[in-house]
Amino acid sequence: MAYSIQTVAKKTGLAISTLRFYDKAGLLPFVARDSSGYRAFTDGDLALLHTIVCLKNTGMKIADIRRYIELVMAGPTTAKDRQALLAAHREVVVAKQQEIARSLAEIDYKLQMYASPDAEAKVAQEWALASADKEKNGLPNPFTA
Amino acid sequence: MAYSIQTVAKKTGLAISTLRFYDKAGLLPFVARDSSGYRAFTDGDLALLHTIVCLKNTGMKIADIRRYIELVMAGPTTAKDRQALLAAHREVVVAKQQEIARSLAEIDYKLQMYASPDAEAKVAQEWALASADKEKNGLPNPFTA
DNA sequence: CCTTGCCCTAAAGTATGGTTTAGGGTTTAT
DNA sequence: ATAAACCCTAAACCATACTTTAGGGCAAGG
Secondary structure (H helix, E strand, C coil): CEECCCHHHHHHHHHHHHHHHHHHCCCCCCCCCCCCCCCCCCCHHHHHHHHHHEEEECCCHHHHHHHHHHHHCHHHHHHHHHHHHHHHHHHHHHHHHHHHHHHHHHHHHHHHHHHHHHHCHHHHHHHHHHHHHHHHHHCCCCCCC | CCCCCHHHHHHCCCCHHHHHHHCCCCCCCCEECCCCCEEEEEEHHHHHHHHHHHHHHCCCCCHHHHHHHHHHHHHHHHHHHHHHHHHHHHHHHHHHHHHHHHHHHHHHHHHHHHHHHHHHHHHHHHHHHHHHHHHCCCCCCCCCC
């Protein structure tokens, strides 16, 4: 009925070593042990682990995930704290997503330049401008392949 | 006319130590030195540095950014290679953005639960289910705060 | 009984991306 | 000519997140 660490690794895509690392880091205090000292994961544990993976995927640090899990373990009275923690994290993630989108837009601009019919000419011009910029400042020109 | 490392740090928001680290890592082969051995950044250098920051912001590894810069330094003939490199990176970034969006949606689902009027009841029920899941498997129940 | 395939811990090692420290020149204003 | 404010390198150090290694126990089949 309970899952072995290997089974959970396959179900989640996490390495066995990662699961043990998370456990040691305090992320899996809810995982029980069988009579041999082996970890025994229940379906409920998988649900919590899934939440941990979501937090990890969105860039939350181990220490902060641990804080969230501690609140969960402390019982229903910590609901407000969990909400605050997740809401704050949400804002961080959204901001980072926007920053990435902005940088990606600039990369797309370059890609569009490279894809244009006169890409060659544009790249050559960039090159000429960078060279001129060096000469103008009386500096050695590294753009002389 | 050229910018000192401190000026560039302020303009870009990068730490001076980070700029030196990038230089040592081969990301800034285009930055010249003045007669005292001080780095002298031109406006063209800032443009290239900006591209580097975009790649960094989107999660590109230093080693891959260096590869891109190497192509730039090698001249206009490498335009096709640069395009391929950026296009491949773009796909990686878009995929990661989507994965983050999926995880964020799950976090939002939890937030919505915490925000509902009967949040208390829902959290208590979650708690009860997790406990039952342990008992069902004859395992010690850690949810007993 | 013993091999095979699981499981365990503790500790060391790896990868990445920086930051800090130590020691030392340069430039500028007083 | 000296202090303050810059700049430099090399190398050590740090944080984060894992992975690998070493040594060993448990369980089932032949």
